[in-house]
Amino acid sequence: MKEITSSQNTYIKQLVQLKDKSRERKKTGTFLIEGVREVSLALKGGYEIGTVLFYPELFSIEDLNNLIPEQLDTIEISKEVYQKLAYRATTEGVLAVAQSKENQLTDLKFESKNSLVLVAEAPEKPGNIGAILRTADAANVDAVIIANPKTDLYNPNIIRSSVGCLFTNQIATGTTSEIIEFLKTRHINIYCAALQASVNYHTQDFTEPTAIVVGTEATGLSNEWLENATQNIIIPMQGEIDSMNVSVAAGILIFEAKRQRNFK
16 A cells, blocks of 8 residues: 655645646546545445545545455645645545546436426536535425636535535536526426516425526526526515525525426
């Protein structure tokens, strides 16, 4: 087994760049995963892992053998190296280098004819993206699609805030135009969360193939979505403001669709 004790090691410097720089992740097609649950979910989700690094005072050889297949490369690292690579202040002492996926629309596979899809247009904050992915996992939606992405999906903040749900969901990215065409070709109804020309969300029938589309709190959805919607929908607001956090809105709408489907 290899061992690296210096944070000045060339390979470790490369991994620091992988952690910190979206440009490096895109250039190499790899990213860094931190944490036992996250590594486990990535393996279960079919992500190809090349190397696993562990700090033995926090994560033992036995823990390692229980987590990963035998054929994976492993590197024992020192406390200094681990602290250089770890993103979280408290974690379990294990990291992995994985291959990113293409996340193409054409890669999405729907097992159900009655698909339920969550679309988010141009979300920027990694925390919101992570929360959306957690909601999607909880509802077991068929896919999450990010339109006009502003943030690298393999940003460590997204992995952390999604608690590994980046790896449990089918995810694709594309332009708004590409996604609308994709949904229409597959006869998936498009319900856009918007203030304009909207009806209360609970009045609509989400038991047919459905895409719930949410935009940013600041600007909402682009006109292209609104013009191509099966119906614009709204969550009635009873306070002083007219919008809520995008991940909260997504959760309300998706679980209304699940409620309808469970009772049909």
